[in-house]
Amino acid sequence: MLRVVISGPSGSGKGTIVQELIKYKNYKLSISATTRAKRKTEEDGVHYFFKTIDEFKQMIEQDELLEYTEFCGNFYGTPKSFVDKTIQDGFDILLEIEVNGALNIKEKYHDAILIFIIPPTFTKLKDRLIQRNTETTEVINYRLTRAKEELKLFKEYDYIIVNDDLDQAIKQINTIVESEKLRSFRQKEVIEKMLNN
Amino acid sequence: MLRVVISGPSGSGKGTIVQELIKYKNYKLSISATTRAKRKTEEDGVHYFFKTIDEFKQMIEQDELLEYTEFCGNFYGTPKSFVDKTIQDGFDILLEIEVNGALNIKEKYHDAILIFIIPPTFTKLKDRLIQRNTETTEVINYRLTRAKEELKLFKEYDYIIVNDDLDQAIKQINTIVESEKLRSFRQKEVIEKMLNN
Numbered sequence: 257m258l259r260v261v262i263s264g265p266s267g268s269g270k271g272t273i274v275q276e277l278i279k280y281k282n283y284k285l286s287i288s289a290t291t292r293a294k295r296k297t298e299e300d301g302v303h304y305f306f307k308t309i310d311e312f313k314q315m316i317e318q319d320e321l322l323e324y325t326e327f328c329g330n331f332y333g334t335p336k337s338f339v340d341k342t343i344q345d346g347f348d349i350l351l352e353i354e355v356n357g358a359l360n361i362k363e364k365y366h367d368a369i370l371i372f373i374i375p376p377t378f379t380k381l382k383d384r385l386i387q388r389n390t391e392t393t394e395v396i397n398y399r400l401t402r403a404k405e406e407l408k409l410f411k412e413y414d415y416i417i418v419n420d421d422l423d424q425a426i427k428q429i430n431t432i433v434e435s436e437k438l439r440s441f442r443q444k445e446v447i448e449k450m451l452n453n
Numbered sequence: 454m455l456r457v458v459i460s461g462p463s464g465s466g467k468g469t470i471v472q473e474l475i476k477y478k479n480y481k482l483s484i485s486a487t488t489r490a491k492r493k494t495e496e497d498g499v500h501y502f503f504k505t506i507d508e509f510k511q512m513i514e515q516d517e518l519l520e521y522t523e524f525c526g527n528f529y530g531t532p533k534s535f536v537d538k539t540i541q542d543g544f545d546i547l548l549e550i551e552v553n554g555a556l557n558i559k560e561k562y563h564d565a566i567l568i569f570i571i572p573p574t575f576t577k578l579k580d581r582l583i584q585r586n587t588e589t590t591e592v593i594n595y596r597l598t599r600a601k602e603e604l605k606l607f608k609e610y611d612y613i614i615v616n617d618d619l620d621q622a623i624k625q626i627n628t629i630v631e632s633e634k635l636r637s638f639r640q641k642e643v644i645e646k647m648l649n650n
Contacts, residue, residue, distance in 0.1 A: 372637065374643075374647055375647065376647065378647060378650060379650060404648070407644060407648060410637050411637055411638065412637075415635045415636055415637060416635060416640040416643065417635065418643060428632075428635055431628055431631050431632045432632045434625075434628050434632070435612075435625075435628045435629045435633070436632070438612045438628075440569065440608055440610045440611060441608065446571075447604060447607050450572065450573065450574055451575050451601070452575070453576060
């Protein structure tokens, strides 16, 4: 089973893509650990693993996180145990993670599949961010500058998906996942079984 | 467009797979050069590029062949120019080549896709070779020994296809080709275009 990391700039539509993908029965979504306060609608172990700062720091020290980051004074990270258990249970795990975190995952799991979602045009990215109507021009400009920086790192990713049409993007990600399962380094057991039968 | 190398032991069904694949309009089959005599049913530039020994040796000297081999006193090789032209014309080129030749292609084109076709079981491979009823037990045993040797090299290939069901095998190869086109190192132009629009 595969570790599939999905990244992309704000406005690339990666969140929608992930929500569509988990409708397929082979995928499970990675659950992050966080120190931020639990909202009323959220459930521990479903939306996040809610941790105190001490607990989170202990996870860092004991190398229990595949990657972590601080954002607005709160910590967010990916617990290794949940990812590994999901793989053992026979699912492909989806990790929606920003660029630096994604590269950390690749460092720990060389066979992780890194997929970068991009908008069809930069203008479209800008339009999407403006249409959201939830952010100031300053925040939007910050996100656009950051998007350009992130896009320069595209070569670090294994695959690029242009999110012009949602159905097409989902189909392409499923194609990548099916294809990756046929990679020779994942077929050692298949070869051995064939030779002995 | 992609250079797709298909290999597999005798009896793996690689020939049938290649014949099915070229029915899809994105593929063209690589045409080999050979010094063997043209048969009445064969056409120069369609089935083979027929060459004299001197012409063939000149092609070797001028590095015009991606790989070549001698078999029963005749030379067989893959002309580079035909492969390159086919790619330029916008087709994926299929090269049906044995293991050593395939590894030579990978050395010359790092982005070539090497696909290894295996039978579902070794017993099935044996059965297929016996059912052909065209070869002596000695030749069959030679082919089986050679198959085991070739199968040890599976890690040198990018992908392994178990040819249990022909339709499934064709579908899997098409999946690999579609997926490979989404690889980030093939998307430089897509990224640049996106950033400028």
